[in-house]
Amino acid sequence: MKVDIVQKVLKANDEIAKLVKDKLKSYKMFCINMISAPGSGKTTLIERIFQEDAEDMRIGVIEGDPETTRDAERISKYNVPVVQINTAGGCHLEAHLVLQALDKLPLGEIDLLIIENVGNLVCPVGFDLGEDARVAVVSVSEGHDKPFKYPKLFTTANLVILNKIDLLPYVDFDVEEFRKGVLGINPNVNIIHTSCRTKEGIDKWVNWLREQVKNG
Amino acid sequence: MKVDIVQKVLKANDEIAKLVKDKLKSYKMFCINMISAPGSGKTTLIERIFQEDAEDMRIGVIEGDPETTRDAERISKYNVPVVQINTAGGCHLEAHLVLQALDKLPLGEIDLLIIENVGNLVCPVGFDLGEDARVAVVSVSEGHDKPFKYPKLFTTANLVILNKIDLLPYVDFDVEEFRKGVLGINPNVNIIHTSCRTKEGIDKWVNWLREQVKNG
Numbered sequence: 321m322k323v324d325i326v327q328k329v330l331k332a333n334d335e336i337a338k339l340v341k342d343k344l345k346s347y348k349m350f351c352i353n354m355i356s357a358p359g360s361g362k363t364t365l366i367e368r369i370f371q372e373d374a375e376d377m378r379i380g381v382i383e384g385d386p387e388t389t390r391d392a393e394r395i396s397k398y399n400v401p402v403v404q405i406n407t408a409g410g411c412h413l414e415a416h417l418v419l420q421a422l423d424k425l426p427l428g429e430i431d432l433l434i435i436e437n438v439g440n441l442v443c444p445v446g447f448d449l450g451e452d453a454r455v456a457v458v459s460v461s462e463g464h465d466k467p468f469k470y471p472k473l474f475t476t477a478n479l480v481i482l483n484k485i486d487l488l489p490y491v492d493f494d495v496e497e498f499r500k501g502v503l504g505i506n507p508n509v510n511i512i513h514t515s516c517r518t519k520e521g522i523d524k525w526v527n528w529l530r531e532q533v534k535n536g
Numbered sequence: 537m538k539v540d541i542v543q544k545v546l547k548a549n550d551e552i553a554k555l556v557k558d559k560l561k562s563y564k565m566f567c568i569n570m571i572s573a574p575g576s577g578k579t580t581l582i583e584r585i586f587q588e589d590a591e592d593m594r595i596g597v598i599e600g601d602p603e604t605t606r607d608a609e610r611i612s613k614y615n616v617p618v619v620q621i622n623t624a625g626g627c628h629l630e631a632h633l634v635l636q637a638l639d640k641l642p643l644g645e646i647d648l649l650i651i652e653n654v655g656n657l658v659c660p661v662g663f664d665l666g667e668d669a670r671v672a673v674v675s676v677s678e679g680h681d682k683p684f685k686y687p688k689l690f691t692t693a694n695l696v697i698l699n700k701i702d703l704l705p706y707v708d709f710d711v712e713e714f715r716k717g718v719l720g721i722n723p724n725v726n727i728i729h730t731s732c733r734t735k736e737g738i739d740k741w742v743n744w745l746r747e748q749v750k751n752g
Contacts, residue, residue: 325541357574358657358686359678385685386658409688411627411658439686440656441574442602442627461677461700462575469601470574470655472625484677487706 333447336415340450343422344433349380350536351433352529353449355473356457357466358439361483363391364516365457365525366434370398372526377533380430382421384413384438391436401425412443415450432533441470453478453532460484460493467501474505479512479528486515549663552631556666559638560649565596566749567649569665571689572673573682574655577699579607580732581673581741582650586614588742593749596646598637600629600654607652617641628659631666648749657686669694669748676700676709683717690721695728695744702731 344351354362366381381402383391392404403421405413418435425433435451437444456477458466461484467474474480480502482495495513502511512528514521560567570578582597597618599607608620619637621629634651641649651667653660672693674682677700683690690696696718698711711729718727728744730737 357655357678358682359573359675387687388681388684390681390684409658411656438658439573440627440658442625442654442656443659459575459677461675461703462573465604465606466574468604468606471603487677487703490703490706 330446333415336419337448337450340415340419340422343419343427344450344452347427347430348536349427349430349433350453350533351435351449351451352453352455352532353435353437353444353451354455354457355437355441355444355477356439357441357459357462360439360457360459360462361516362436362439362457363394365481365483365514366395366436367398368516368519368522369526369529370400372522374526374530377530378429378431380425380433382413382418382425382433382435384417384436386410386438401430407438411438411440412447413437413449414447418449432529441466441473445472445476452536455479455481457481457483458498460487461491463492464494464498464501467498467505471505474502474509477506477509479510480506481525482511482513484515484517485513485520486517546662549631552635553664553666556631556635556638559635559643560666560668563643563646564752565643565646565649566669566752567651567665567667568669568671568745568748569651569653569660569667570671570673571653571657571660571693572655573657573675573678576655576673576675576678577732578652578655578673579610581697581699581730582611582652583614584732584735584738585742585745586616588738590742590746593746594645594647596641596649598629598634598641598649598651600633600652602626602654617646623654627654627656628663629653629665630663634665648745657682657689661688661692668752671695671697673697673699674714676703676711677707679708680710680714680717683714683721687721690718690725693722693725695726696722697741698727698729700731700733701729701736702733
């Protein structure tokens with residue numbers, strides 16, 4: 321009974337995700353869905369794009385959080401169109417929320433739409449938002465065991481960002497073990513190492529985005 | 537419809553949680569439910585108890601993870617009764633899983649049962665596991681905004697642990713802002729600062745547990 325309902329919810333979501341996808345396509349927007357644990361640095365990774373030489377891409381952002389408009393406020397400082405979705409305690413974004421948010425964005429003036437999902441390694445994975453690519457973010461302070469314990473996210477990721485690498489000297493994180501875990505699940509996925517503090521790897525992150533938008 | 541089903545699931549869970557509670561009471565076990573984001577250091581906080589002078593408490597552990605028995609293997613090194621629950625991708629523990637796990641533990645030989653929930657700041661909060669107290673863990677690398685963005689966990693917490701404080705010099709974490717966030721939601725909750733690396737605050741954590749077991 322419970323499983324049946326869950327499947328119905330997912331099916332309904334998939335249908336709306338298709339509407340989102342069609343809308344994005346008609347406006348020639350490339351869309352990424354960023355998924356990670358809370359506090360892995362998704363918002364700062366988005367902020368760093370605007371501090372890099374990325375004016376060639378017109379970017380819009382949708383921020384998902386259970387409560388507050390803190391992340392949207394951070395992004396709006398860069399004069400970028402941004403919409404905050406509050407899930408009122410909900411654990412993931414769904415396609416109908418994204419479809420509503422699109423109405424508040426200047427469609428036709430955006431090449432790259434970045435959706436920052438609710439911080440959660442589990443629930444967002446099952447919900448297609450109509451995105452073209454998924455970005456999984458893990459910070460080194462979370463431990464190298466995450467791909468083993470939470471494999472589903474890594475199965476569906478098009479890019480994996482290992483963030484906060486400036487903290488490597490101060491935490492017990494085995495980079496090789498992490499890579500093994502990720503590549504064991506998704507052998508061809510690109511893994512980028514970044515630090516939003518030192519800006520190491522931010523150019524790779526922005527170049528990956530640029531490449532996606534170009535080949536969209 | 538969807539909300540209705542969710543309420544039925546929660547109600548069924550509450551009824552089983554009552555059975556768990558009765559069983560714990562009949563065996564005089566005090567039970568805590570540890571909830572946090574993935575990688576905040578719950579397992580290491582449990583390991584540190586066994587390295588502290590805590591032989592006066594007979595402890596049992598239930599480990600929750602979507603996949604793998606890694607955490608149970610870590611705990612079993614301390615010759616402590618431990619049961620791993622794998623949720624097969626599920627985002628939280630439920631009372632019926634705990635009830636089953638109790639059958640695999642030496643009841644009558646445990647004073648303190650520690651349940652480590654799946655790493656998730658949202659979903660575990662709604663599911664009573666029959667515990668006597670809830671412990672919320674946040675690591676400083678996750679950012680001081682977590683109580684504002686994910687308030688529900690902090691509403692129901694009996695203890696808040698701010699972990700990995702050895703990383704404070706290397707991250708942008710405002711301890712005062714975090715405290716304000718937590719106490720704004722739950723004004724009388726105890727907040728303990730810990731580092732599993734330097735062992736700072738581990739004595740406070742163990743003493744808090746000892747106090748709970750004593751006052752049952």
